[in-house]
Amino acid sequence: MDVRIEQVVTSGTITLDETEYDVESNTYIVGDDDEVIVVDPAYDADAILKEVGEREVMAVILTDGNEHHLNVVLEVAAAGEEDEDNFAPIALHRADRLLWRDFFSRLAKEEDDEDDAKALRSLEPDIWLEDGGVFEIAGVQLEIVHTPGHSPGAVCVISEQLGVLFSGDTLHRNRPGSIGGQFEDLRKQLNSIGALLTPLPKDLRVLPGQGEETTVGEEDARWESWGELARDGEQD
Template identity: 85%
Template sequence: MDARIEQVVTSGKLTLDDTEYDVESNTYLVGDDDEVIVIDPAFDAEAILKEVGEREVMAVLLTDGNEHRLEVVLEVAAAGEEDEENWAPIALHRADRLLWRDYFGRLAKAEEDEDDAKALRALEPDIWLEDGGVFEIGDAQLEIVHTPGHTPGSVSVMSEQLGVLFAGDTLHRGRPGSVGGVYDDLRKQLNSIGALLTPLPKDLRVLPGQGEETTVGEEDSRWETWGALAQENDD
């Protein structure tokens, strides 16, 4: 069956480096009437699973390991299934393993039951994403592109069949992606964006992790102007 894209917008607060930001995040469901892959769940698992409905969640792809994704990823992967054997695999790039371990390590410290705490400390993603890796859903393929900068393990997800690039928080409409205008490694992020956009069709849709969609052509034309932003960030 033909794959389609659905969007769920959720909002909440994200703390980075002891500063709290209000964030509105885009989650995308890619699939058909029977199965979906969830890209970037955030903040509100209930709203996301409501959109999923009775369909089977085949995988949960995280374009980065920031906390607002991790806090709901287990609930979305479970999708109401009590038996962990039936949970959807969670996929994250290995370079964001430290973010994963930090988050679940903090949960483990707050857990009173030692067995539960041990399980949280041992928890790992089911799939380590790699550049060039491919997921299939319906008649569409989702290709992973490693785009470090926003986080070390940030990825984007390209689908030629759907004519879209899921850019996560690597790239937003009109600017490099960020949380609250704060950049972790903007120069590396800009290099990733440039390498990502250059070979792609200019009319390709870009679906970001926050905000409105854009196109490759629109953002490629702006890319060189962001060099000044990198200089400011260095200062």
């Protein structure tokens, strides 16, 4: 099997509820010598496209619609092409459409050219992700699992052939995923994590949106203890 997974780590900031957080994000490039799918580009399009090289970007999958996954998505989808017909399709879950529209509406306000501003306001993802949807790259399948909680449209991506789970910011090593320790809907997120992990092989690698990799077994063993985080949040 020629298919491989490459990782690019980038860093920047994200603003949530008027608070700015420093974030170090993992972008994953899945494919072979000819074509790839990019999962969660963030902050540094040049670094990501340098790793892609001359290979064709077949799709860009966003595991959520938060701004750090949107700030370079157009550049990565374009991959140096000038003709929009050659841009890679961008995929996002429909439940994060509001996050997408908020982000590109803010960009539109910064544009002096009204045509460019109008284009940004009308921009939509090319593919709406659905639970159970499948992408294929270099002979392997990537299955989408809707895991709401971190955001309404958060998803994870499973490839049993590669033995990996791309968990985005739904699940990080040793903890439920978060931005700056802040949770959108932790109880829903924990339910999604539990439903996700239970049927999966315990030795499946987990490649998260932030931090180091782990395994399904390691995180499944910790999952129940995270309920205390949700109870503490309800008492605050």
